[in-house]
């Protein structure tokens with residue numbers, strides 16, 4: 001055990017730090033509160049800049065313009081990005097989940113065709129997994145693809161598709177063999193969202209925004225060469241995407257959560273409770289301390305998991321601990337924020353009296369989604385029970 | 396950065412696990428807990444042969460000179476076996492206090508026999524107010540004599556000398572000193588006995604100033620948290636095994652999500668405690684500026700988690716969990732004693748608050 005950075009890690013971090021110092025946009029604060037439709041070109045430009053510095057996809061192999069960064073370096077990357085409050089990248093699903101899946105399962109031609117444009121944010125990707133009748137039970141999905149000569153004809157519906165409204169391409173999971181067992185008849189196809197028959201409808205979420213969409217596919221033609229991996233092996237391909245999803249989040253959250261709690265402590269010093277600052281109220285102190293401690297423990301867990309993964313190579317079921325930990329911690333954190341802000345906690349952006357321009361009321365609502373997206377907490381507990389502890393499957 | 400165990404650390408942990416499984420299996424642990432002191436001379440000499448009694452102390456005093464992470468690993472395995480007797484009191488607590496407060500001559504006199512397995516000891520800290528805040532200590536030495544009483548002193552009856560924390564210094568009292576009276580407190584944890592220690596004009600040798608105690612108590616607090624982790628791991632293992640084999644309604648009860656999800660939470664709580672404890676061990680070893688807060692994070696989290704893991708473990712065992720013969724309650728009892736020792740979660744949350752809210756925050760070391 002040695003938690004000091006190695007010389008390679010230090011070099012990586014320092015190179016990134018100095019690059020960020022001269023390249024990170026100074027005006028992100030003016031953009032961050034705007035609707036994402038408006039700021040999207042800004043985020044694309046930022047990603048292109050990162051790509052020019054070869055910082056857009058540090059985890060990718062060098063031959064795909066990455067840096068073959070170790071897990072620890074990836075964690076450092078997100079810490080540095082959070083430290084300078086860098087804007088997010090436009091193509092976050094393409095870079096974080098779908099690109100790595102294409103690199104792992106794609107043909108040479110597919111890699112040549114898709115990877116450069118994922119990196120340059122020229123083509124934005126979305127993830128078409130969930131359906132109205134297949135969320136947790138993803139393998140029960142019904143969107144159908146039937147082979148006609150050199151192309152598939154796709155019919156069906158997807159839902160909760162983040163970035164659907166701006167997506168150029170979609171990693172779509174479809175059923176290609178209706179007679180096989182449910183995990184065995186699935187295939188992943190890469191679908192051009194401009195194909196005739198694709199319809200994208202906005203889906204308004206409880207925060208009031210439309211981060212995601214419903215997708216409808218009516219007789220959409222998808223060239224057979226767009227199959228990713230093997231036909232009827234889509235379950236494994238999709239699982240690898242989900243493993244990247246669960247494994248990747250935590251690293252970037254530590255500093256974000258820390259910024260929340262630091263700000264909250266600052267607010268608690270200035271908000272009066274029972275005739276004294278909330279920061280001196282013993283119960284509030286207990287809760288802030290608990291939360292600060294858990295934020296650190298989240299990071300310790302992450303670092304331990306990374307060290308373990310470095311030995312084994314691929315993310316495994318222990319990613320489920322991270323997913324439960326960060327999502328439920330974020331909810332506890334926002335709950336404490338509400339307790340400290342009291343009546344002001346409910347004010348939304350737009351009300352001039354809202355604290356921090358409504359950031360806390362938004363976060364309170366948004367964190368409800370955290371325990372649902374990327375696999376619900378219940379499903380994560382099933383995964384730990386069965387795959388980690390070896391308990392019998394409950395269903 | 397490498398937050399995994401090195402090969403030699405894995406080796407130490409592994410051999411400690413095997414050692415305790417062989418030398419202190421459940422039957423032996425239960426036999427010892429029924430005795431007055433839970434001490435076994437033969438077991439102690441085997442602990443000594445392993446080098447465990449001198450694990451973190453300098454070779455000059457017969458120690459092995461290993462680091463705090465290694466101490467965490469050893470204590471984790473001792474906790475898994477619910478090692479009865481004065482190992483924590485003697486080696487971790489008294490040893491660390493001697494190591495941080497006293498002169499080389501005193502170390503030769505008191506620490507060396509601990510390392511060599513010849514002496515048992517303990518540290519008397521709490522008084523009748525049971526406060527872990529050092530400011531609440533009342534006992535004062537006058538003219539080299541102590542008069543007063545200490546409560547919740549673990550393993551005092553088996554100690555050859557007792558280290559006493561007074562307002563005006565740290566003292567050593569010989570077990571045979573005049574005016575010393577040791578009487579048991581009847582407490583939940585049967586494997587680690589507690590005592591009231593009374594002094595009546597009892598001669599005491601001053602060995603150092605109380606300013607050196609904070610560091611020693613941090614080491615002891617982290618080690619106690621490590622021991623809790625071992626207990627949680629054992630409770631989890633026993634419980635998962637039971638959930639796989641116990642059948643009701645024609646299925647293993649582990650099939651039911653109400654059971655399975657509790658096991659998943661036990662796993663999450665155990666692993667998270669372990670992460671916090673390893674970090675604390677490392678921070679202490681490196682004298683990192685966040686060592687004190689790291690210790691509080693570990694103790695706070697492990698204190699609450701050990702209780703919760705125990706609650707779940709007993710519940711999942713159903714009626715079996717409520718029986719004397721099942722070991723889970725023995726870990727649960729130890730967890731209660733360790734939860735309050737060196738400050739419970741509430742105490743450490745306030746300590747964290749004073750560091751992150753009032754002092755502006757020495758945050759855990761960020762890469």
Ligand SMILES: Cc1cc2nc3c(=O)[nH]c(=O)nc-3n(C[C@H](O)[C@H](O)[C@H](O)COP(=O)(O)OP(=O)(O)OC[C@H]3O[C@@H](n4cnc5c(N)ncnc54)[C@H](O)[C@@H]3O)c2cc1C
Nearest residue numbers: 127128129130135136160161162369372373374375376378
């Ligand atoms: C903010 C957000 C962003 C999202 N982005 C995307 C995206 O980009 N692409 C995409 O494909 N999907 C996306 N999703 C969808 C997400 O993956 C699903 O919502 C999630 O997997 C749950 O599926 P469901 O909504 O159908 O709920 P259901 O599966 O119907 O679950 C309902 C409830 O039942 C519980 N449950 C279900 N099965 C079990 C079981 N076996 N054991 C115990 N409990 C169970 C669940 O935990 C949940 O509490 C997003 C969701 C959110 C909230």
Ligand SMILES: Cc1cc2nc3c(=O)[nH]c(=O)nc-3n(C[C@H](O)[C@H](O)[C@H](O)COP(=O)(O)OP(=O)(O)OC[C@H]3O[C@@H](n4cnc5c(N)ncnc54)[C@H](O)[C@@H]3O)c2cc1C
Nearest residue numbers: 641642643644648651652653654710711712713714715717
């Ligand atoms: C203090 C005490 C007094 C008692 N007195 C009496 C008495 O006077 N007379 C008498 O006949 N009995 C008595 N009992 C026995 C008691 O009724 C049983 O212990 C209880 O019904 C549980 O059964 P079990 O111990 O076999 O546990 P199990 O049924 O084996 O349960 C083990 C665990 O699995 C869970 N579990 C089991 N089935 C399911 C399921 N379908 N879904 C979800 N979870 C499940 C349980 O909730 C429990 O957590 C007493 C028990 C105690 C502790």
